Amino acid sequence: MYQVDVAGAVKQQLDHREQDFRASLRGARIPYQDVQVDYPANRVRVLFRDDDSRTKGKAPSSQTPQLNLTDVTVDGAPALELVLTPQEIKDRQDYAVQQNIVILRNRLKQPELAVSEPQVAREASTGSPFSCRDCRTPPRSRRSWARPRRWNSAW
Numbered sequence: 001m002y003q004v005d006v007a008g009a010v011k012q013q014l015d016h017r018e019q020d021f022r023a024s025l026r027g028a029r030i031p032y033q034d035v036q037v038d039y040p041a042n043r044v045r046v047l048f049r050d051d052d053s054r055t056k057g058k059a060p061s062s063q064t065p066q067l068n069l070t071d072v073t074v075d076g077a078p079a080l081e082l083v084l085t086p087q088e089i090k091d092r093q094d095y096a097v098q099q100n101i102v103i104l105r106n107r108l109k110q111p112e113l114a115v116s117e118p119q120v121a122r123e124a125s126t127g128s129p130f131s132c133r134d135c136r137t138p139p140r141s142r143r144s145w146a147r148p149r150r151w152n153s154a155w
Helices: 006-027 051-061 086-108
Strands: 034-038 043-047 069-074 077-083 119-122 129-133
Touching (some): 006 034, 051 077
16 A cells, blocks of 8 residues: 655645746746745735735736635735635645556566556545555565485486
């Protein structure tokens, strides 16, 4: 039984979104204070110095309509907040599990492993664990239990 780190996959997506925000704001020369990632809440916040910067900060994200940005105020500072929807989280988790299954299947097809007909499949509906039947260590050279013949000069 193998388990995929699906929480790590969601963290990677949040980190990717954080880096995208930083790069797009830097590229558009829009001043911002900070970009914060809140992993337990699955959200990314961009803190701005003023409301004018926040409205300019929405412009680069308008090129990607699937981002649902909301205007919020954090400790008196204007901010934009991106929260991952449950569907986005589920899609990312499914993708991570699927990629791990593909990698495992490719590794099992290697001739050194000598696994005939590997069966790799998801086991639970949550998608995190998956199992691989017939994934055993390949047998070492089999030792013959019969005693080897010894050449004896007396024969």
